[in-house]
Structure formats: structure tokens, C-alpha cells
Amino acid sequence: MPELPEVETIKRDLEKVIAGKKITKVCVHNAAVIKEPSAAEFKKKLVGRTIKRVLRRAKVLILELSSGKALAVHLKMTGQLVYPGNSSKSRVSFYLDNGKSLDFNDQRIFGELRLVDDWKKLKFIRALGPEPFDITLEQFKEMLRLKKTKIKPLLLDQSFISGIGNLYAAECLFRSRIRPERPANSLSEKEAGLLLKEIKAVLKEAIHYGGSSIDDYVRVSGKPGSYAQYHKVYARQGKPCLVCKTRIHKITMGGRGTCFCPKCQK
DNA sequence: AATGGGACCTGCGCGC
DNA sequence: TGCGCGCAGGTCCCAT
Numbered sequence: 163m164p165e166l167p168e169v170e171t172i173k174r175d176l177e178k179v180i181a182g183k184k185i186t187k188v189c190v191h192n193a194a195v196i197k198e199p200s201a202a203e204f205k206k207k208l209v210g211r212t213i214k215r216v217l218r219r220a221k222v223l224i225l226e227l228s229s230g231k232a233l234a235v236h237l238k239m240t241g242q243l244v245y246p247g248n249s250s251k252s253r254v255s256f257y258l259d260n261g262k263s264l265d266f267n268d269q270r271i272f273g274e275l276r277l278v279d280d281w282k283k284l285k286f287i288r289a290l291g292p293e294p295f296d297i298t299l300e301q302f303k304e305m306l307r308l309k310k311t312k313i314k315p316l317l318l319d320q321s322f323i324s325g326i327g328n329l330y331a332a333e334c335l336f337r338s339r340i341r342p343e344r345p346a347n348s349l350s351e352k353e354a355g356l357l358l359k360e361i362k363a364v365l366k367e368a369i370h371y372g373g374s375s376i377d378d379y380v381r382v383s384g385k386p387g388s389y390a391q392y393h394k395v396y397a398r399q400g401k402p403c404l405v406c407k408t409r410i411h412k413i414t415m416g417g418r419g420t421c422f423c424p425k426c427q428k
Numbered sequence: 429a430a431t432g433g434g435a436c437c438t439g440c441g442c443g444c
Numbered sequence: 445t446g447c448g449c450g451c452a453g454g455t456c457c458c459a460t
Binding site for chain 1: 429439
């Protein structure tokens, strides 16, 4: 579930509490989440390193280390980074020079940790499309014009635009009053402009509220984000539209649940 | 190129 | 009460 706003929130939270701290010990409770190098190498190369700063690219967190290497963290659906950790649910615990730990929790073990020399060369980083906040209106119109595919799955395509997931795609389309099954190249210039504006606005608001605590997402402190109370369509199937009271529909697109208002969204 | 499905996982809520 | 099933979704991979 963590999408751009949740990962950005974690990035900001993390930077405040762990930048400048040294890793003194690494406990691996489930090696499956370590994708590279081997668990043994992973530990050896992390111990003694200082976390210099924390970056975000799309839904990926990057912890830059004093060795010049970087730890890339993808939370996928249920990953959490919690500090100080209590290790009860931890898959990997990073002990720091103040005696506290940063815990990587991940109920479903989909998350991925990678310790690499150059994170920008990672295959899944190279394949990412632009960050939503970097896209200009002219660029966005051109991006849409070239695509015949349905707009909702397209917003989830990380090589098209990076950082949006199922929840925010639904919210952005609702606020833009665009049906999820509309072909991308059928959007008028006005609709494209509105969609880009709403994408930026929704993501910005969600970051402001510390993300949406649906399922497992929590902030680094373990506390929830508070944006879920402002959701307008996501997971509201069967309930009245907050604008026109029409019953919110839910369909499946590309294997994903997709909620929309059949009256408001054209 | 676009689309659909399965795989990876676990916990939850539902129906019987 | 308890069991089994489907669903939740980020991303990759394969097939059509």
C-alpha cells in the first residue's frame, strides 16, 4: 500500500531520527527480504557504516551510507520502517550507535532490501517514469496523447509516471471527474490539465497529513498517517458519493479494484 | 504494444 | 464454532 505520499512521509521522518547515526549490528530474522548481496555480505558491509542521508525515488527509499554504497528499500504492500524498534515483528533490525534499532517489519514478506554501489543503476530505478511533481502540463499532454490504454492502469504504470498506486489513482481520477476506463488519448486538453493538477494536489495533501493508514502503513514513530479520513472514493463502494450521493461503483481493471462515481466521473 | 493472468505472501472477513 | 475461500495490492514475468 505505501505509495509516494507514504514513502515521502517515511523519508522525512527517517531523516530526522537516523541521519548521522552509525550501524553497529544487523539482525536478519528473515533473509528472504534481502535481495542483494547475500545476507552475510549484507550484514558485513553495513556494520560500521554511518547513514548519511535518506532519499526517495518513486516508492523506493534510499539510505545513503558513509561507504558510498546505498541501501535501497522497497516496502511493497506491508513493509514498515519503525524507530525505535521493538523487534517483535522485525524481519531485519538495524542497531544504531545509540543502542536503539531501526526495524524493517513486513508481514507479507514482499518487501525488498538491496545494498548496492550505485542505486541509480538499479534496473527498477532506471525503468521509472518521471516523478509527478516534475511533470509539466505540456509534457503530460504529450504523454497522454501517445497512449491508447485506459487511464487508470496507465497511472499505475511506474514507467509512465512513478509513485502513484491504486489508492491515489482512484482519488485523482475522482477529483478530476474522469472515468477510470477512459482511453488516455481521449482526454481533452482541459481534462489532462485538471488531472495533472489533481495528481499534484492529492499527493501534496496526503504528504501533509502523513499518508493514508490503510492496512499496515504506519509512520516511523509507529503512529498512523491521517489522510484516510479525506479519501473520497477509495474503498467506498456501495456508499453514497460525497458529491452527488450516487452509489459508488467498484469494478476490476488490470486485476485491481477500482472505485468510481458513475455520475460524477465522465 | 497492449492486455490478462499468475506468482509472490499473509491476515482478514465472509458464507456455509 | 470452525473451516475454506476470496480478497487486498506492488511489481515482475510470461503468454496471447
